[in-house]
Amino acid sequence: MTSISTKLTNLLRLRTPIICGPMAGASGGALAARAFQGGGFGFIGYGYQSLEKLKSEVDTARSILQVDSHAPLPIGIGYLGWRLERPNTPAKELLSLALDNNVQAVWFSFGLELQRWIKFIRDNELKQGATKIFVQVSSVEEALVAAHDWKVDVIVAQGTEAGGHGSSTAPSLLALLSEILSIIPKDGPPVLGAGGLANGGHIASLLALGASGAVLGTRFLLSPESLYSEHQRQALLSAHTTSSVRSMAFDQARDTLGWPSGVDGRGLRNSTVIDFEKGVEIGELRRKYAEGVTADDPDRIVVWAGTGVGLMNRVQPAREIVEELHDECVARLRAAASLLE
Numbered sequence: 001m002t003s004i005s006t007k008l009t010n011l012l013r014l015r016t017p018i019i020c021g022p023m024a025g026a027s028g029g030a031l032a033a034r035a036f037q038g039g040g041f042g043f044i045g046y047g048y049q050s051l052e053k054l055k056s057e058v059d060t061a062r063s064i065l066q067v068d069s070h071a072p073l074p075i076g077i078g079y080l081g082w083r084l085e086r087p088n089t090p091a092k093e094l095l096s097l098a099l100d101n102n103v104q105a106v107w108f109s110f111g112l113e114l115q116r117w118i119k120f121i122r123d124n125e126l127k128q129g130a131t132k133i134f135v136q137v138s139s140v141e142e143a144l145v146a147a148h149d150w151k152v153d154v155i156v157a158q159g160t161e162a163g164g165h166g167s168s169t170a171p172s173l174l175a176l177l178s179e180i181l182s183i184i185p186k187d188g189p190p191v192l193g194a195g196g197l198a199n200g201g202h203i204a205s206l207l208a209l210g211a212s213g214a215v216l217g218t219r220f221l222l223s224p225e226s227l228y229s230e231h232q233r234q235a236l237l238s239a240h241t242t243s244s245v246r247s248m249a250f251d252q253a254r255d256t257l258g259w260p261s262g263v264d265g266r267g268l269r270n271s272t273v274i275d276f277e278k279g280v281e282i283g284e285l286r287r288k289y290a291e292g293v294t295a296d297d298p299d300r301i302v303v304w305a306g307t308g309v310g311l312m313n314r315v316q317p318a319r320e321i322v323e324e325l326h327d328e329c330v331a332r333l334r335a336a337a338s339l340l341e
């Protein structure tokens with residue numbers, strides 16, 4: 001079977017440079033483990049759950065992958081920085097969980113003290129450099145800091161197309177990625193692209209640009225392993241390319257405020273967004289949202305989704321998603337090479 005070789009696949013010893021990104025509330029141990037079994041790599045998302053819940057997700061991955069305790073675990077954990085930074089959060093315990101479990105990678109995003117968390121990992125890992133550190137960025141400036149000051153192992157360039165949270169001023173992925181690739185030296189960290197990716201052709205186009213891999217989120221929500229509900233998956237299947245919107249409506253409505261300034265989130269436009277834009281009073285917005293949670297109503301609750309959602313039309317096991325994306329990517333790379341005379 002054809003493998004794809006990039007700086008990322010060499011770093012993590014993967015068959016294909018396809019990553020299931022961390023998705024707070026949506027990617028657990030099963031999704032991360034199955035992405036690895038498909039030949040790629042996956043992250044558990046830490047955002048709102050307890051230390052115990054995070055631990056049980058790691059245990060799930062360990063049991064699916066049949067890896068003995070403390071043996072290296074080929075998954076990652078992605079931490080929302082601002083959630084670690086809240087008072088009374090057991091940040092060190094949450095990070096130590098990754099180290100104690102010997103996960104292969106950690107991912108940091110959306111925080112004001114990411115450098116502190118990176119230092120904690122570096123100071124406490126068993127073997128220097130054993131834990132690969134990913135940082136997600138949305139500007140050239142952030143990429144430069146991550147590469148030169150923090151010396152991260154992998155940079156993820158997240159464009160405005162991305163589902164879930166991101167910078168409200170992020171450029172399109174193609175512009176951002178090209179810009180970042182032009183300033184990161186050849187011997188610098190691998191740079192991956194994220195945002196709006198739906199198929200293997202998209203991934204091939206990023207590799208042709210010079211990226212070392214691709215991160216997908218929304219596509220993996222459409223797997224039985226994701227923690228999304230059946231109704232949320234149905235809403236994704238019915239969505240079109242123009243159905244998503246960047247907004248703070250959902251964070252206001254579900255009271256998950258505390259994101260660094262300039263961050264908002266892309267999800268399916270629904271009644272919560274429409275009410276928010278109309279200026280419906282916040283108490284009323286929250287009350288209706290809570291009713292929506294009870295009813296699992298995707299017209300009220302958040303369904304995070306990137307712009308690629310209109311191209312997604314079925315639910316598939318995560319492992320199969322990675323394998324299909326890989327095969328499509330190989331076919332597109334071959335077709336592109338055949339254009340050369």
Ligand SMILES: Cc1cc2nc3c(=O)[nH]c(=O)nc-3n(C[C@H](O)[C@H](O)[C@H](O)COP(=O)(O)O)c2cc1C
Pocket residue numbers: 021022023024026045046047078079080108109110136158161162163164165194195196197215216217218219304305306307308
């Ligand atoms: C449901 C959902 C939750 C997400 N949660 C996180 C998160 O906890 N941390 C993070 O860095 N990115 C998060 N993201 C963003 C992803 O890491 C990734 O950048 C994005 O999904 C890529 O865009 P796509 O969804 O269009 O593929 C989330 C995305 C989604 C869809």
